[in-house]
Structure formats: structure tokens, C-alpha cells
Amino acid sequence: MSDLQYLCDIHEVREDKATIVQIGKRSIGVFKLNDGSIHALLNLCPHKGAALCEGPVCGTTKETNDYEFEYIQRNEIVRCAWHGWEFDIKTGEFIVDRKIKARKFLTEIKDQKVYIQLPS
């Protein structure tokens, strides 16, 4: 079972940085990607507990086989505010070790408002 929890209006969500919303004890970062999709991550880095979502939103380099630099996932990466670990906003995964994940919430948009599913 889960409850739908209102976070913010969709026009409040920017593409260049997270919108931070406090829900009870939880701090949550809301992101809008270039394709318009909305994502929500717990604002808590699994590395050292820092404010993950307050770090810069940016892209990263594609894995290559030589000295090539292909910049990908523009605005789909959040770098933790403290140590710069890169997390994929779509999946919550830490790019260097994808077993490590930031907590991700399922989002729903209703009437231009952003909701997440919280465990009841």
C-alpha cells in the first residue's frame, strides 16, 4: 500500500537544479529532465548522508575505449553536494558502482501538481 503525497506544482520544478521539498522528516529533491519527465530522489546521499540533491545537475562522459570525451545525459546527473558522486536521476544509481542507489520515489502528475508514492 502507498499514499500519494503532494510535493509541489510542476511549474516550480526547474531543469538546472533540484527543487527541495520537506515532507515530514524527509527532504526530497524534485527534478525535471530535458524530456519533461519529473523525478524525485531522497535528499540523502548513500555515501555519507549529505544533501545529495543540493549538488549540481549536469551531464557526464560516456564510457569510451580511448581518449574520447562524449558528454552525455545533460541535466540527467546530480552530483552530490559533498563528494561529487554522480547519480543518474532517472534510476538513482551511482555511476561508478550501480549497486549503490539513492532512494528514488515514483512520481505522478495530476492537474499540474507533482505527487510521489510514499509507503503508508
Add this chain to the structure above:
Amino acid sequence: MFIVDCDCHNYWCDARVLEPYMDGLFKDMFVRGERTGPPGAFPHAHRPWFHPEGFARKDINPINEDDNYLIMKEKHLDLHNIDIAILTGDEPIEASTLANPYYASALCKAYNDYMIDYWIPKDSRFYGSMVVAPHDPIGAAEEIRRVGGHERVIQVLVSHGANRPYGDPFYHPIYEACHEMNLPFALHLGGQGGVNANPIGAGPTTFFWETHALLPQSAMTHMASLIAQGVFEKWKDLKVVIIECGVAWVPSVLWRLDANYKALRKETPWLKQLPSEYFKSNIRMSTQPLEQPADVRHLWATLEAMDGKNTLMFASDYPHWDYDAVNKINIPDDWKENVYGNNALEVYKKIKRQEKAA
């Protein structure tokens, strides 16, 4: 136990033993040119630190060229039941300090021919390191292809003092040649001076003992560079052997490299593993001079952190002043088979175990 000594120095009394192996312009320079010492000195730029006692053990006193082998046989190989000794030359790696890389390459080439001609046939336990001038990467690659196929030439050797870190693409022709000839690439403490102007961070230290303790700094740079520049992605099977550069620093540098890589992976998108994983698969450290803390548990914990059972290889550094004797290496008993021999046999595939000395 099968013992491979990964750092056994074959000395000469006089560098003029190279004359028969030189020709043309560079022989003329070697014979008639300005000398860096008395007749018989090997041409190289000198360190600004002079060993107050000289490098050699004081019980090793060759008079004739052939004494160098006879004393080594008696006081090292036979005494300690060494099964295989990997010859690492002595002065030739100092060619890396010369500004003229072509002269440096000519000296290395002469040394390689001398080593193959004079040293290798003397003892069935000998395998040789061929020396190259790293600041002449094209010439070095040619030399690797010229003599690297010899059945008892088992690695390419340079000094750890260098113009620039060894991961730099400037050096990559050397690794391509090592890969082609299936040879490990080794760097041995040395080459401080001349064009290798920055062996110590923050500027020159004052005393010899002080400096000698700090020389591993350059090896840290090379290790980080080889990993970061993706040398082990381009040549996945390449083994790099770091000789005489200390050991206990390795885990702390790997911890730092791993931590930084986790944050800034995007700078080096060609890497596919953590720096510490490349270390474990591709880099081997020789033991001498193994650090000597007051409480050996501190050393062992450190060695465990670098998977020392699989990454360390015994080396004596015969006949130098900081020599480690075979029976004086303080490592866990259940590592000894690996560290004294098996790890080296994994790296140096040309060594056949059945070649145990009679």
C-alpha cells in the same frame, strides 16, 4: 621453495666493457667525448645527492670483471639457493638522465648486447632485463622488438626517475612493443638528475638518507598515471613491475585514487574499473626494501590491504647497501611460496620452473 630474485644487479668494474658493442658516432662519443668521471665511468647526469659511503656492500670487492659474477655466485646465488636471478644491470638505467635520447638509446643497446653476450651464458639461473631510454620511445620500441624475443630476456627496464609520468601517451609506443613481444615493463629506483629534474616533490632535499626514503614519491606518480591514462585498458595483459620503490605506501595511494575516481570518473571515461582493481590485475611490487616497523602487525595489515600475497615479488637488490636477504623477509608464512617465486612465475612466463639449478 622456488626462489626468484627479481632485482639482482650485475655490476661491471668499468663501463668500457660496452665498447665492443658500440659503433659509429656514439662509440666515438663514448670513447673520446667528455667524461662524467674517471676512465670507465658510464655517461649519465649525476644526482645532486651523493651516497656518503657508496652504494655497494662492503664485503663485495671485485677487482677483475669476472669477479662480479664469481662473487655474486658465492655470496648470493649459491648461499641463498636462489633458483632464478633477474639481472637488472646497474648504471645503464641512468641513461634516462641524458638530454640526448639518441645517445641514451645507443648506450642501452650496447648494454643489452653486452648483457646477452657476457652475463646470460654464465649461469642457467640468469634471466635478463633489457634496458631502454624511455625519453626515446620510438627508439625504445625498436630496441624491444630487436632483442625482446631472446628466450632469456624477460622484461623491459627503465629508471623511475623520468621526464614525465609513465602513463603519458608519449610513452605508449613502448607499451605497444612490450605487448607485441609479451614482455613486462619494469621501473627501478634511479635516474634522479639531468633531464629527470624533479624526483622529489617540493624541491630538493638535503641528505642522502633523507632523500632515499622519499624516492618512492615518483613511483606513486607513475602508478597513478599508468592507471589514470588507461594503459591497462589499452594493453589489458601488460604487467608493470615497480622495483625498489618501497611497498607500504601502495594501499594509502590506492585508497586515495579510488576515492577521487568515484567523484571524478568523468575525466577518464576510458576506465572501467576502480584504480585499485587495475593495480591488482596489472602491477606488481618488488619487496626490497621492505619497510620495517617496530611492530610487524602494522606492516602485515598494510600488505594485506594491497593483496600482497598476490602482488609482491621477492627482490634482494644484491649487492647494494640496503640489500634484503632471502631469510630476512618478514611476511606471513602462507604467503612465502607466492612472494618468493610463484608470483614472479606468473609475470615472467619465459621462466620455466623445471630450470631449477642443479
